[in-house]
Amino acid sequence: MSKLFRAVIMGPPGSGKGTISERIAHSFGLKHISSGDFVRENIAANTEAGVLAKAYMKKRLLVPDHVMTRLLLPRLEEMTKYSWLLDGFPRTLAQADALNSICDLDVVINLNIPLETLKERLRHRWTHPSSGRVYNMYFNPPRIQGLDDITGEPLIQQEDDRPEALVARLRHYKDIAKPVIDLYKAKSILYTFSDTETDRIWPNISTLLSTKIPIVQSDARCASTH
Ligand SMILES: Nc1ncnc2c1ncn2[C@H]1C[C@H](O)[C@@H](COP(=O)(O)OP(=O)(O)OP(=O)(O)O)O1
Numbered sequence: 001m002s003k004l005f006r007a008v009i010m011g012p013p014g015s016g017k018g019t020i021s022e023r024i025a026h027s028f029g030l031k032h033i034s035s036g037d038f039v040r041e042n043i044a045a046n047t048e049a050g051v052l053a054k055a056y057m058k059k060r061l062l063v064p065d066h067v068m069t070r071l072l073l074p075r076l077e078e079m080t081k082y083s084w085l086l087d088g089f090p091r092t093l094a095q096a097d098a099l100n101s102i103c104d105l106d107v108v109i110n111l112n113i114p115l116e117t118l119k120e121r122l123r124h125r126w127t128h129p130s131s132g133r134v135y136n137m138y139f140n141p142p143r144i145q146g147l148d149d150i151t152g153e154p155l156i157q158q159e160d161d162r163p164e165a166l167v168a169r170l171r172h173y174k175d176i177a178k179p180v181i182d183l184y185k186a187k188s189i190l191y192t193f194s195d196t197e198t199d200r201i202w203p204n205i206s207t208l209l210s211t212k213i214p215i216v217q218s219d220a221r222c223a224s225t226h
């Protein structure tokens with residue numbers, strides 16, 4: 001029986017975390033836990049932490065660490081039987097320390113994508129606001145232009161996906177992510193992938209995971225939560 005597998009995917013906005021997570025979940029049978037989706041589910045369900053998170057989410061700000069860890073850690077503790085991939089958490093060193101206190105990670109995938117590529121992708125990113133589903137007008141367009149494939153509801157372009165907003169967002173990401181990346185580097189579990197195309201990065205990630213997850217445990221196999 002293979003050991004359960006614990007992975008994190010990190011990268012700046014638009015680096016392809018969501019896109020690659022879906023491929024990993026599909027190919028390797030890991031549970032995909034997207035912190036953004038989980039926050040949205042809690043807001044929709046009006047939970048205590050969801051109510052706290054809502055104001056930050058509306059302003060497109062990071063939710064404070066104590067709220068985020070209160071949301072995410074119990075969810076992870078429920079999943080002791082599954083192999084999982086965390087997308088969007090940890091974002092800060094405090095979150096990484098909290099995660100470290102409940103589990104040992106096997107792999108951290110770090111996406112390193114050039115700024116010009118991020119700008120171009122996000123310029124064409126359309127989002128379904130209530131689910132967080134994203135499309136790109138060229139890479140993965142919706143079936144009907146401007147409408148979400150699942151609900152048929154209108155898609156929007158997020159204000160902070162505009163190229164002018166991206167530089168500040170990226171600086172902020174780099175500042176808070178650097179100590180997290182340094183921590184995982186020191187633990188020798190950080191694997192960095194640099195390219196402009198997800199389709200060129202994906203085979204390398206797939207090869208890495210094939211060596212790390214030789215057998216996917218049958219009872220750990222489950223669909224992505226996306
Ligand atoms: N680990 C976290 N720490 C703090 N806030 C978080 C965390 N994960 C998600 N959030 C909050 C920030 C956002 O307001 C909201 C949505 O997150 P997410 O879906 O990851 O979108 P995003 O637009 O911030 O990321 P990206 O552009 O990288 O896809 O939830």
Ligand SMILES: Nc1nc2c(ncn2[C@@H]2O[C@H](COP(=O)(O)OP(=O)(O)O)[C@@H](O)[C@H]2O)c(=O)[nH]1
Pocket residue numbers: 011012013014015016017018019020121122124125126134135136138139140196197198199
């Ligand atoms: N053109 C192009 N767009 C991509 C590629 N990979 C992902 N995207 C799109 O770029 C945007 C950002 O990807 P996403 O997975 O949301 O990144 P995240 O913000 O890191 O989760 C989305 O609109 C994706 O559809 C790629 O290789 N080329």
